[in-house]
Amino acid sequence: MSEEPSPRRLTPLRRERLYESLAAHISDFIEAQGLVGGDRLPPERQLAAELGVSRATLSRALASLETRGRIEVRHGVGALVREPQPAGGVPTWEAGLAQRPRSEVLVAREAVLAGLARTAAGADSSLRVAMLAPDGRPRTFDHTWRCVRRLAGDGLLAELDDALAEHAPGPGDTAGVRERLDALADAVLRGDAAAAATTCQGMLGG
Amino acid sequence: MSEEPSPRRLTPLRRERLYESLAAHISDFIEAQGLVGGDRLPPERQLAAELGVSRATLSRALASLETRGRIEVRHGVGALVREPQPAGGVPTWEAGLAQRPRSEVLVAREAVLAGLARTAAGADSSLRVAMLAPDGRPRTFDHTWRCVRRLAGDGLLAELDDALAEHAPGPGDTAGVRERLDALADAVLRGDAAAAATTCQGMLGG
DNA sequence: CAGTAATCAGTGGCTAGGCCACCTGACAAC
DNA sequence: GTTGTCAGGTGGCCTAGCCACTGATTACTG
Numbered sequence: 001m002s003e004e005p006s007p008r009r010l011t012p013l014r015r016e017r018l019y020e021s022l023a024a025h026i027s028d029f030i031e032a033q034g035l036v037g038g039d040r041l042p043p044e045r046q047l048a049a050e051l052g053v054s055r056a057t058l059s060r061a062l063a064s065l066e067t068r069g070r071i072e073v074r075h076g077v078g079a080l081v082r083e084p085q086p087a088g089g090v091p092t093w094e095a096g097l098a099q100r101p102r103s104e105v106l107v108a109r110e111a112v113l114a115g116l117a118r119t120a121a122g123a124d125s126s127l128r129v130a131m132l133a134p135d136g137r138p139r140t141f142d143h144t145w146r147c148v149r150r151l152a153g154d155g156l157l158a159e160l161d162d163a164l165a166e167h168a169p170g171p172g173d174t175a176g177v178r179e180r181l182d183a184l185a186d187a188v189l190r191g192d193a194a195a196a197a198t199t200c201q202g203m204l205g206g
Numbered sequence: 207m208s209e210e211p212s213p214r215r216l217t218p219l220r221r222e223r224l225y226e227s228l229a230a231h232i233s234d235f236i237e238a239q240g241l242v243g244g245d246r247l248p249p250e251r252q253l254a255a256e257l258g259v260s261r262a263t264l265s266r267a268l269a270s271l272e273t274r275g276r277i278e279v280r281h282g283v284g285a286l287v288r289e290p291q292p293a294g295g296v297p298t299w300e301a302g303l304a305q306r307p308r309s310e311v312l313v314a315r316e317a318v319l320a321g322l323a324r325t326a327a328g329a330d331s332s333l334r335v336a337m338l339a340p341d342g343r344p345r346t347f348d349h350t351w352r353c354v355r356r357l358a359g360d361g362l363l364a365e366l367d368d369a370l371a372e373h374a375p376g377p378g379d380t381a382g383v384r385e386r387l388d389a390l391a392d393a394v395l396r397g398d399a400a401a402a403a404t405t406c407q408g409m410l411g412g
Numbered sequence: 413c414a415g416t417a418a419t420c421a422g423t424g425g426c427t428a429g430g431c432c433a434c435c436t437g438a439c440a441a442c
Numbered sequence: 443g444t445t446g447t448c449a450g451g452t453g454g455c456c457t458a459g460c461c462a463c464t465g466a467t468t469a470c471t472g
Contacts, residue, residue, distance in 0.1 A: 017425070017426095018425075018426070019269075019425090019426090043451075043452060043453085044452080044453065045451095045452085045453095053426085053427085054426060054427045054428065055427090055428090055429095055453095056262060056426070056427070056428090057425085057426060057427080059453075059454085060266060060269060060426095062453095063225075063266060063269070063270070064269070064273060067270065067273045067274075068273075073453070074434090074435080074452090074453080075433075075434050075435075075452075075453050075454065076433075076434035076435035076436075076451080076452050076453065076454095077434085077435060077436080077451095077452065077453080078451090078452060078453075079453090097362075098274035098275075098276070099274055099275055099276050099290055100233075100362060101233055101234050101236070101237035102230045102233060102234055103234060103237070104361045104362045104363075105362060107321060107325060107361070107362070107363060108318075108321065108361075108362040108363050108366065110321065111317050111318055111320060111321025111322075111324075111363060112314075112317055112321075114317060114320060114321070114403065115313060115314065115316065115317025115318075115320070116317075118317075118407060119313060155310045155313070155314075156303075156306060156310045156311060156313070156314040157310075157313060157314050157317060160314065160366075167230075169222060193407065194404050194407060197320065197403065197404070197407060198400050198403070198404060201324060201399065201400060201403060223454070223455095224454075224455070225454090225455090249422075249423060249424085250423080250424065251422095251423085251424095259455085259456090260455065260456045260457070261424095261456095261457095262455075262456070262457090263454085263455060263456080265424075265425085266455095268424095279424070280423090280424080280463090280464085281423075281424050281425065281462075281463050281464075282422080282423050282424065282425095282462075282463035282464035282465080283422095283423065283424080283463085283464060283465080284422090284423060284424075285424090
């Protein structure tokens with residue numbers, strides 16, 4: 001079962017791409033400079049000039065660092081160093097999510113959302129009213145969902161939602177979605193668990 | 207210390223980058239085309255043209271997929287689909303389940319079951335009939351659920367169900383459960399996804 | 413004819429320069 | 443003090459192109 005290569009055969013020698021070496025180099029730079037969470041890296045143009053590479057390549061290096069969680073790149077702001085993750089129990093599992101087709105993740109998250117909605121509908125009624133009563137503004141997915149999440153509390157479903165959300169983002173702000181969100185909020189307010197769960201089905205387009 | 211955002215505050219709404227959407231899109235494409243390990247993706251230039259993006263952006267999307275292990279990009283050759291990892295993903299996460307209150311796990315599995323039931327109800331109708339038609343014997347949870355799982359196919363939800371099942375076993379064989387199972391089978395047979403999902407709510411006593 | 417070297421077409425890697433969307437902070441107007 | 447405006451700096455994305463690498467084909471050599 002071992003992949004022992006013949007001693008006579010030379011290794012293929014996978015060349016490292018420039019942007020990968022760059023990423024490692026920048027990571028070392030962060031370390032050397034003693035940068036901590038929240039600190040900003042120099043702008044791409046400057047960094048590229050100093051390192052003698054094109055901005056495109058440098059940008060890819062930063063993207064690579066971002067994927068690995070070392071930095072966070074914000075449009076119009078810059079590249080911010082990220083505090084190393086507390087590394088909870090989910091990382092291995094979460095890493096596998098990236099390899100799955102998005103449709104699968106969407107379906108899974110829909111199921112989780114439905115479960116959370118159902119739990120939220122069973123929460124204390126005064127809390128529900130305070131959090132979900134309409135205030136005249138159109139609902140957005142993120143806002144509505146934050147309320148539902150708070151009502152549902154922490155738990156396994158909440159953690160699953162966090163993990164899945166990374167790879168199955170919420171829907172856009174369309175009329176159909178707002179209608180669904182209204183129906184969802186309404187069901188949770190009434191304490192109608194079944195209706196709340198049903199409303200979530202297909203919400204993400206899975 | 208809590209990062210709890212005020213409910214009054216609007217969502218920060220993190221925009222997704224084009225190359226990230228592209229990566230997800232291509233991942234779905236791989237799935238849709240039924241590509242397996244070793245298969246080659248179309249060349250960058252062609253893909254970029256077909257998708258209406260620049261080659262640079264497409265290349266970044268591919269790099270992202272490579273970082274996540276979905277494909278392997280070789281200079282002078284092309285982008286090759288990678289066989290999914292042996293997936294040591296779930297065990298770490300699974301180990302943590304034992305430490306959680308059972309009620310939490312039950313609620314989570316109910317949500318997963320509902321999602322699976324919904325998926326099963328959308329499966330090919332002839333398969334549904336063959337598998338779920340009544341045969342005179344009283345239904346048991348295990349048998350019914352095996353059928354639903356087969357109809358729903360493999361996927362993220364199925365894996366979650368496997369993991370959760372260890373710590374949240376099915377209900378006993380009572381009259382109430384049999385009634386539910388009949389309703390579930392009936393809904394799946396009719397292809398009524400919403401009803402199938404609703405039937406699962408509370409099935410485990412969560 | 414067999415084996416080797418040169419060639420070539422197709423692929424990704426990287427560069428250069430530019431435009432646009434976005435965020436922030438300063439400053440004017442109220 | 444509060445609000446609205448605006449300019450400067452930032453990353454996102456594009457066009458256009460050259461270069462390096464790979465694999466198969468072709469030409470050459472013994």
